[in-house]
Amino acid sequence: MWRVEIPCAIGDEDIVLAQLLGLDLAAADTDTPGIVKVWFAARNDAEQAGGAIFAIFEEEVQNWNESWQSEWSAQPVGQRLWLTPPWEDAPAPQGRLKLAMHPGTLFGNGDHPTTLLCLEALERHFTPGCTVADIGCGSGLLQQAAKLLGAATAIGCDLDFSAAQTAPDAFQGSADAIATKSIDVVIANIQLGVLERILPELHRIARRTIIISGLLENQHVEGATDIHIKDGWISLTLKPPY
Ligand SMILES: C[S@@+](CC[C@H](N)C(=O)[O-])C[C@H]1O[C@@H](n2cnc3c(N)ncnc32)[C@H](O)[C@@H]1O
Numbered sequence: 634m635w636r637v638e639i640p641c642a643i644g645d646e647d648i649v650l651a652q653l654l655g656l657d658l659a660a661a662d663t664d665t666p667g668i669v670k671v672w673f674a675a676r677n678d679a680e681q682a683g684g685a686i687f688a689i690f691e692e693e694v695q696n697w698n699e700s701w702q703s704e705w706s707a708q709p710v711g712q713r714l715w716l717t718p719p720w721e722d723a724p725a726p727q728g729r730l731k732l733a734m735h736p737g738t739l740f741g742n743g744d745h746p747t748t749l750l751c752l753e754a755l756e757r758h759f760t761p762g763c764t765v766a767d768i769g770c771g772s773g774l775l776q777q778a779a780k781l782l783g784a785a786t787a788i789g790c791d792l793d794f795s796a797a798q799t800a801p802d803a804f805q806g807s808a809d810a811i812a813t814k815s816i817d818v819v820i821a822n823i824q825l826g827v828l829e830r831i832l833p834e835l836h837r838i839a840r841r842t843i844i845i846s847g848l849l850e851n852q853h854v855e856g857a858t859d860i861h862i863k864d865g866w867i868s869l870t871l872k873p874p875y
Pocket of ligand 1: 647648650742743747748751767768769770771772773774775790791792793796806807808822823824827831847
């Protein structure tokens with residue numbers, strides 16, 4: 634497996650990744666501010682990814698499940714969820730719903746503070762039978778949580794083909810493909826540069842609440858309420874008078 638690291642401006646990681654999506658990517662990672670990491674099975678494909686300055690590394694193919702087994706254990710999230718590795722057989726403590734993490738390279742496996750912030754915000758703004766959409770759904774963990782909590786529907790979309798293939802009820806694309814005022818709770822855990830561009834679309838599709846994360850502690854969005862911080866990352870809510 635070949636890993637390519639592409640430096641970029643902090644906040645532009647998803648924009649850079651979006652430009653690579655026509656290539657034969659095996660996996661992608663935009664968690665490191667200022668660096669986009671992408672993996673390819675063949676070195677020839679990896680070389681196609683380079684724009685300006687980049688580095689290519691050869692890596693052993695990882696067994697994600699094995700590396701996860703040593704690192705992950707179940708944990709409570711918010712008031713109602715119990716986040717567990719998928720191999721955990723024990724039931725959730727009374728009153729909590731068991732939500733299985735997704736080992737692997739897709740974002741949204743449950744180990745990132747912004748995903749945890751989104752799960753907690755989803756719980757706070759959830760009403761039984763509501764409709765939920767996760768814009769940039771990664772592995773689909775937030776949709777899975779919404780369904781466990783009792784959502785009528787929980788759709789996802791992502792520019793990344795492998796995310797759209799992995800997440801349940803997801804499509805490859807973005808919020809512009811979703812009908813106007815069709816979603817009660819819209820979630821977007823994406824870097825600020827992308828969020829600012831897609832915010833009008835989020836307002837167009839949202840009926841009630843927009844939950845945003847993926848922002849650093851010092852980044853702000855006008856009109857934000859319900860601001861929560863975890864390990865230097867924030868989540869916030871937009872509730873315009875629709
Ligand atoms: C930080 S991950 C969030 C994954 C998951 N929602 C979570 O909270 O754990 C952001 C995802 O947004 C996707 N993405 C970036 N820009 C997007 C856009 N304009 N529309 C849809 N998805 C986008 C990326 O491919 C990535 O999978």
